[in-house]
Every structure is written in C-alpha cells, then in structure tokens.
Amino acid sequence: MKNTLKIALSLAAVAVLSACQTTQPAQQTQTGQVSNRASNAIIAKSAYRFEDDDIKVPAYFDTQGLANCTFDRSNENDNCPLKKPIVRMYFSGTDVGGEGQGVDALREYDDSQLLKMLENQFAGINRFRIVTRDDSVISEEKQLQLEQQGATSVANRAAERRVLQPDYVVKLDTLRTVKNEGSITGWMDYTLELTAATIDPYTREMLSYPNLGKIRVKSEDVRDRSELKYVMANNRYVSGYRYFDSAHVNAVINDMASRGIDILLTRMLSEMPATAQVLGIKGNQISLDRGQNAGVLPNETMIIFQYSAGFVEPIGVANVNPSRNSAMGEMTLWKDSSLADTISAQAEAGIYRPSNSAKIFAVSVGTPANFLENRT
Template sequence: MRNTFMLATVLVVIASVAGCKTVQPASQTSTSQPSNRASSAVVAKGAHTFTDNDIQVPAFFNTQGLDNCTFNPANENENCPLRKPIVRMYFSGTDVGGEGLGVDALRKYDDKQLLLMLENQFAGINRFRIITRDDDVIAQEQQTFLEQQGATALATRAVQQRVLQPDFIVKIDTLRTVKNEGSISGWMDYTLELTAATLNPFTRELMSHPNLGKIRVKSEDVRDRNELKYVMANNRHVTGFRYFDSAHVNSVINDMGSRGIDILLTRMLSEMPATAQVLGIRDGQVSLDRGQDAGVLPGETMIIFQYEAGFVEPIGVAHVNPSRNSATGQITRWKQSSTARDVRKKSQNAIYRPAPGTKIFAVSVGTPEKFLDTRT
C-alpha cells in the first residue's frame, strides 16, 4: 500500500513539472560578440529560422497607436506608428584622447564627414525623413536656381516646398583616441566612440526613445592590424603606416565611422520598425500596401499579426521583398494558434481578406540579415 502511495506521488510531481513548462523569450535577432569590447551590429534572424515562440509582435512597436492611422502614406496622422518621423542630425561634442605619436593627425579629422555619411545612410533606407545639414550644397543650388529661373520662381518654389520641421533630433558626441604600442616597431590602435542622444527641439526634452546608446569601434574591426604597423629609427618614421599624415589617418577613421554608423542604423531600425497593412493572403503569400516608399527593405523578416479592438494575435513570420509602393512576402512559419489556423485554412486556394473591423499588419523585427553586406 505504501509503495502504491509513493508511486502515485511521483506521478503527480512529474505531471506538475510537465505542466509548468518554461516559456522562453522570443529570439528575433542575432549578433556576433567581438572579442575586443567593440560594439557589434544586431540583425534580424531569417524568417526560416524562427520557432513558434519567436512569432511575437516585436518590442518598440506601438499597436495601440494604429487607431490613429489613416493608412495614407502621403498624409499620415502624426500619432500613427506607420508615419515616417522627420529627423535632423548633429555631431556635437568632439574630443580626442591619447598622447605621443599620431595624436596631432587625429585632431585634424573633420566630423562633418561623419555627419554627411550619417545623413546619407539614414536617408537611404527611406524609413525616416532626414533634414540635411549640408548648408553649402543647399546654398549653392538655391543660388544657381535664382540665376537660372529668377527671384519670382525661387519665391514660388519656397512657398510650395517649405523646409521640414523635425519631430526630433539625434545628437552624436564623438571620442577619438589613439594608442601606439612599441618604440622601434609597433602598431597604431585607434578607437572611435559614438554616443547618441535623442532630443525634442521644441520642448527641450531629452527623450528615452529611440535609445541608441554608445557605440565603440576599434581600428582592428576595419583594418588588418598589420596595415597599421610602422617602423622607427632615431625617433623618425622609416616605413609602414603614416600615422602623422592626416589623409592616411582620415581613411582609417572614415572606415571606423562607417562601421559605427552601420551599427547605429541597426539599432534605429530595431527601435523604429517598418510596418505595412496586409491587403490579402493566399497560400501563404502576403500582399502589403507599403513598400520601399515606407522603408520596407529587401529581405525583411516581418511578423504578420491580426489587430482587432486593441487585441493582437500573431499569425506567422514572413520573408518580404518590396517594390516601389507595395511589397509581397511568403509566410515561412505559421503560429500554432486557432487564429493562425483559421486564416491559413481560409487562404488556401483563395484570397483571404480581413473581416470589417479587423486588420492584419506586418511589422519588421530588425535589420535584414544581408542588408549591411550589400551596402558596403
């Protein structure tokens, strides 16, 4: 009798443990951790690698704000999460650290090169509206327009196309340091730190979102260390890397800045995802109402979810490619839920469209896997 009781107790415990299965957090991105304490880019996992638990609406997406949307890309409500924010960027405080060889050339670097690089990279993804600070080019073009078209035409164009007003500004402080190892033969080790802050230019508020943080890039991340090797004799440079030549130093810092901006870009893309409305689903293929015009990138991994009365129901994960004003994708894994099974059944050999009062959306989970590789 006692043995029977003990056996029954063990079975109850086993059943309890089995019933309390731990739910792991969704894993939607991947990163490779560098060994030198430098920052690394965080990119989206491929849609084909998602598990059922990964199919969740990603962080930083405001589903409640969808009620404010007009779904007109050209004239979207400012409170709609589908609206592209208007951003102005600044490189602010600049500091140079280190002592000895190479510091003087490092001080000569002009951060304006990084600013223009930053603007170009962010404008190129078409997920934000960037107000350029390239005043020289703007002034030159306006002068050329004035000379060719006249003052009346220039005034008319200025009224028709007013200067954009930023929703927020991104301010980046930089710290550049150099350390040289060895006296006769050694290496120049450069470090670039970018610290980003987001500010509301009208309320003067230091904003918590998007939180881009600090990025650290080391010269060995972008150049083979042997390229930065030098040889000295009698305290004079003999051969190797010309650490005293600003052109050579600028080339290294530009490469480091480009990598830092790529990392910054991946953080911004994670915190401000691309979104589109699903027009229909057929046999796992999804049709989206927005494409490159709304910042949907090639190879995008997107979560498909149903939105009704404030409730969110994930349906699946899709691999998406955009055209100019729309996009198509293929659902690679359906969510194991009654809602997903119902949508999948109704979309077999027919076009499934949401019922009135219900909408289906696609939201990106981060920078596409191969995106940075194709931009270098």
C-alpha cells in the same frame, strides 16, 4: 484511496501540460559580422529560420498607437506608428585623447564628413525623413535655380514645398583616442566612440527613445594590425604606417566611422521598425499596402499579427520584398494557434481579406541579413 488516486492523476496531467508549453524567449535577431572585419552588429534572423516561439511582436513597436492611424500616407496622424518621423542630425561635441605619437594628426580629422555619411546612410533606407544640414549644396542649387528659372518661379515652387520641421534631432558626440606601443617597432591603436542622444527640439527634452547608446569601434575592427605598424630610429620615423600624415589617418578613421554608423543604423532599425497593413493573404502569399516608400527593405523579416479592440495576436512570420509603394511576402511559418489555423485555411481556399474590425499588420524585427553587405 480514491482521493489519493485523483490527486495523483491531476498532478500527472499538470506535468504533461507543463511539458507541452514552452517558455523560451523569442529569438528574432542574431549576431553577425560583415566582410571588412567589423564589430558585431545585431541583424534580424531570417524568416526561414524562425520557430513558433519566435513569432512575437517586437518589443519596440507601439501596437496601441495603431488606433490613431488614418492610413492616409500623405497626411498621417502624428501619433500613428506607421508615420515616418522627420529627423535632423548633428555632430556636436568632439574630443581627442591619447598620448605619444599620432595625436596631432588625429586632431585634424574633419567631423563634417561623418555628418554627410550619416545623412546619406539614413536617408537611403527610407524609414525616416532626413532634413539635411548640407547648406553649401542647398545654397548652390538655389542660386542655379534662380539663374535658370527666375525669381518668380522659384518663389512659387518654394511656397508649395516648405522646409520640413523635424520631429526630433539626433545628436552624436565623438571621442577619438590613439595609443602606440613599442619604442623601435610600434603599432598605432585607434578607438572611435559615438554617443547618440535623441532630443525633442520643441520641449528640449532628452528622450529615452530611441535609445541608441554608445558605439565603440577599434582600428583592429577594420584594419589588420600589421597595416598600422611603423619603425622608429633615434626617436624619428623610418618606415611603415605614416601616423603623422592626416591623409593616412583619415582613411583609417573613415573606415571606423563607417562601421560605427552601420552599427548605429542597425540599432535604429530595431527600435523604429518598418510597418505596413496586410491587404490580403492567398495561400502563403501576403500583400502589403506599403513598400519602399515606408522603409520596407529587401528580404525583410516581418511578424504578421492581428490587431482588434486593442489586442494583438501574432499569426505568423514572413519574408517580404518591397516594390515602390507596396510589398509582397511569403508566410514562412504560421503560428501554432486557432486564429492562425482559421486564417490559413481561408487563405488556402481563396483570398483572405482582413475585416475593418480585425486588421492585420506586418512589423519588421531588425536589419535584414546581408543588408550591411549589400547596401552600406
């Protein structure tokens, strides 16, 4: 009877412990839409909406690589995840498909505009070092420097600052298609597909990381369908959307391309997060050693974690805003753990400064909320 009672009590204890432990996955992103009726993009959940189960290091961050970091911003180790990669971008294969009206005007779209748009967007977030392919601007600037400063001065400056060599290239292929519906009154339906691939330019290897995948944008994502309505009579255009005019078609495709690049940007920001080292914690305020110079964005949601002897232990989540070379943040939620409790208590009593043997880092979880609205 006693043994039976002991077994029953043990089972009850296990049941209670199981009930106390949650197994829900971390929810660090959410589905969001921007104001011009764009396709859904994955953005970071606000740090103020996190729960304890969400406080985990993002899947794509290489914590083991931290052992390779020298923390010298101007000469960082190639294997350190804090180093900003150097990227060159290409628009490669372009294809146009469809049938009926509007195909010819669609073929006239110039993909070079997409490349410039892509370079500008990625350079603006300062998380990568972009090697531009805008040769016309570079050539014009070099000629102007020669005229104003002379060949010797330009040669000396060029010797000091060599052209960046890319760590990898991002190649995008595009497919533009059009179909129209109706005989007298019709609508033009456009689709733009962007397929991204990452290549090591030295080994020629197609890399699996970052995996940006395929992006599909439809004209209805950026324009009301009524705006693309037209009227025909005797198989001739009468009024409405000028599907045969490349200027009108380009305006629609540009909006679609902009939305596709926004989605591509959010994927890249998720797979290649911003990172910084925590210098100190005072109360709920944290100080980071890197800011805009390392691609930390305004209202960045960042997981704060301790790294020691190859082990990672999350201690909280913070909302971070950068200055040029550093950042300040607010711990919005401490992890329910003994380590977090210990650090929090020391931070309340003064300034907690991480030791060299147990450094603390911050890593972003994705594109900040409202970033697409305000910056792209």
